[in-house]
Amino acid sequence: MSGHRLSRFKLAVLVPLAVFVVLVTVGVDAVIVVRHHWQQADVVRDLAATVHPTLNHIVRKEAEALRAALVPLSAVERLTEAFRRRDRDGLLEHGGALFDELRRVHDITHMYFITPDRRALLRVHQPDRHGDRLDRETARRALADRRPSAGLEIGPLGTFTLRAVAPWFRDGELIGAVELGKEIDHIVADVRAVFGVETYIFVPKNHVARPEWEAGMRLLGRRPDWDRFESVVLVDHTEEPEPGIVALVDQGLLDRGVPRQDEGVGGRVLHLLPFQIPDLSGRHGARLLVVKDVTEAHRDHRRLILGTTAASTAGGLLLLAIFWVILDGMERRLRASERRLIREKERSDAASEAKSHFLHNISHELRTPLNAILGFAEGIQQEILGPADGRYRGFVDSIVVAGHRLRELIQNVLDIASGEMGAAALDPAPVALPALLSRGRDAAKATAAQRGVDLRLVPLPPLPAVAADEAKLLRAIGHLLDNAIRHTEAGGTVTIAAEAAGPAGVAITITDTGAGMSEAEIRQALTLFDRIERRSMTRHGSEGLGVGLPLARHIAELHGGGLEVRSAPGEGTTIILTLPTATAADAE
Numbered sequence: 001m002s003g004h005r006l007s008r009f010k011l012a013v014l015v016p017l018a019v020f021v022v023l024v025t026v027g028v029d030a031v032i033v034v035r036h037h038w039q040q041a042d043v044v045r046d047l048a049a050t051v052h053p054t055l056n057h058i059v060r061k062e063a064e065a066l067r068a069a070l071v072p073l074s075a076v077e078r079l080t081e082a083f084r085r086r087d088r089d090g091l092l093e094h095g096g097a098l099f100d101e102l103r104r105v106h107d108i109t110h111m112y113f114i115t116p117d118r119r120a121l122l123r124v125h126q127p128d129r130h131g132d133r134l135d136r137e138t139a140r141r142a143l144a145d146r147r148p149s150a151g152l153e154i155g156p157l158g159t160f161t162l163r164a165v166a167p168w169f170r171d172g173e174l175i176g177a178v179e180l181g182k183e184i185d186h187i188v189a190d191v192r193a194v195f196g197v198e199t200y201i202f203v204p205k206n207h208v209a210r211p212e213w214e215a216g217m218r219l220l221g222r223r224p225d226w227d228r229f230e231s232v233v234l235v236d237h238t239e240e241p242e243p244g245i246v247a248l249v250d251q252g253l254l255d256r257g258v259p260r261q262d263e264g265v266g267g268r269v270l271h272l273l274p275f276q277i278p279d280l281s282g283r284h285g286a287r288l289l290v291v292k293d294v295t296e297a298h299r300d301h302r303r304l305i306l307g308t309t310a311a312s313t314a315g316g317l318l319l320l321a322i323f324w325v326i327l328d329g330m331e332r333r334l335r336a337s338e339r340r341l342i343r344e345k346e347r348s349d350a351a352s353e354a355k356s357h358f359l360h361n362i363s364h365e366l367r368t369p370l371n372a373i374l375g376f377a378e379g380i381q382q383e384i385l386g387p388a389d390g391r392y393r394g395f396v397d398s399i400v401v402a403g404h405r406l407r408e409l410i411q412n413v414l415d416i417a418s419g420e421m422g423a424a425a426l427d428p429a430p431v432a433l434p435a436l437l438s439r440g441r442d443a444a445k446a447t448a449a450q451r452g453v454d455l456r457l458v459p460l461p462p463l464p465a466v467a468a469d470e471a472k473l474l475r476a477i478g479h480l481l482d483n484a485i486r487h488t489e490a491g492g493t494v495t496i497a498a499e500a501a502g503p504a505g506v507a508i509t510i511t512d513t514g515a516g517m518s519e520a521e522i523r524q525a526l527t528l529f530d531r532i533e534r535r536s537m538t539r540h541g542s543e544g545l546g547v548g549l550p551l552a553r554h555i556a557e558l559h560g561g562g563l564e565v566r567s568a569p570g571e572g573t574t575i576i577l578t579l580p581t582a583t584a585a586d587a588e
Helices: 003-075 077-084 088-106 137-145 185-195 210-219 243-250 295-381 390-420 433-451 470-486 519-525 548-558 582-587
Strands: 110-114 120-123 149-154 160-170 173-183 198-204 232-237 260-265 268-277 286-293 429-431 454-457 466-468 493-500 505-512 562-567 573-580
Touching: 003 077, 003 088, 003 149, 003 160, 003 173, 003 185, 003 268, 003 286, 003 295, 077 088, 077 160, 077 173, 088 110, 088 120, 088 173, 110 160, 137 149, 137 160, 137 173, 173 185, 185 198, 185 232, 185 286, 243 268, 243 286, 268 295, 295 390, 429 470, 433 454, 433 470, 433 493, 433 505, 466 470, 466 573, 470 493, 470 505, 470 548, 470 573, 519 562, 548 562, 548 573
Parallel strands: 454 493
Antiparallel strands: 110 120, 110 173, 149 160, 160 173, 198 232, 198 286, 260 268, 268 286, 429 466, 493 505, 505 573, 562 573
16 A cells, blocks of 8 residues: 555545534534524514513503592592583692592593593693693593593604593583593503513604694603604604614514514614504504514524534544544554565565476476486386396386376476466467367376276367367366376276357366365365375375366466366266367457
8 A cells, every 4th residue: 555545545534524523513503503593583473472462461451540540530529510510720629639649659641621522621730721622532432432441542742642531420410521641651661671672662653743742742751853763753762762773663664563683783683573553543553663682692692603613623623633643553554564565575476486496497407317217217118228127027117107107297396387487378279179188088098097997088069179278288188187087986987078168168077986075175176285185096106296176277267268176075076177269269
């Protein structure tokens, strides 16, 4: 593994880890943002669902209190008599004290004595103003229905007032009505205290006249500012509106009636909830704007996101640093292992090359004197210099057989050395299998006869020529036949056959009736220099070197074919050597 690949391995681990850390951080921040959004939406929903009903509840309670305050007034005989006689001075004398008491207890700001034709007989809170006609719904209902009436109304001075009017009777005769009124600033203050919000009450300009409204504001001790807003006037508030709120109101916030969040109001984050407040006549006489300051919650939310992001980033960097250290250590160990393996491979290759050179050289060195021994022994066997003593005839025959066997083993060693040294080059040419298999059978006949094994070549079907190095292929077949004969008991049979193997191949099969092999023994037989010892072999004094099957497979693979062993204990062995045909080899 090169250093470049190691660095890529490190990146392959660290980059996905970094992406994972980023995704986790973004995911956590997204959860916090969504959760904050849901919380603020809950705040808005709660305010929208509770502020207006709470305001209505407070108004109803205050109206009931006003109606209750009206009841004992008609029981004051001197006040009733003065009212019947339309005695304004008497009403003021006796009603003034009652008005002061009601203002102290109930925050009353208005007290009227009204004639049946709805004219103001006396304003106790403004005695100088009288005689004008009161065109208000509360007075109209109370006198028309002859029962108390109460509710919110916009007065002629443009003030939004809670009024209660009760008809006044003397001996069953309607002599007029009395009205109590109070400004709703304390009601607004109650809403502020309950919900922790700022409130603003607006009245459309088309519902009031500017001179009267400005006079009314001064009467209540408030600064009139008719031009502050375009289409409405501010009649009551718990806090001075900022320019941002003024701009939003002028943009139609009150008319849309949709809650919104705004982050640009004086550097604050506000929830703004507009409501319509209908007066007693059913008109939308006023607009209530509820403002919830959530700046601190928004700052806490931002601090939480920043803190979470910082903590996630720090944790991610720490995790990346830990993995970097771990991977760096692994990288150093892998590089050290790589260098060690390279050195060991170089030593192994050098040792293998030295071994192959040694085998090649020693085989050549052995074959030279062996050829001389065989030459002399065969000369004595053929009696070239005259008849040999019969007592030595058997010895000479044994020398010749052993010499040929030893030469075959030396050739096997040379084949192994040539294969391992890369010198096993092929000289392929078209080869006719019937002739080749006949030659292989003839070469193995003597060995088969010596061991008492019946060696057969079955009649072959017409077969295409194979592209092969004839000498090497004949040697491979010789190894397979020798191996089959040596593993077959006397009286057994070794059969040679061949057939087409697919459209572009030929299969040579060599089957014996020997003891067969297990799966483990097949793997052992295909391993170079690993022998399977059998009594049939040791009895004939030839156990082999364990090179026959491996060499035959090697030669088959050099030709582009292969070798397969099928066997089972007690069922004999079939070896299948496959080769490509000459046409297929030429096409490749």
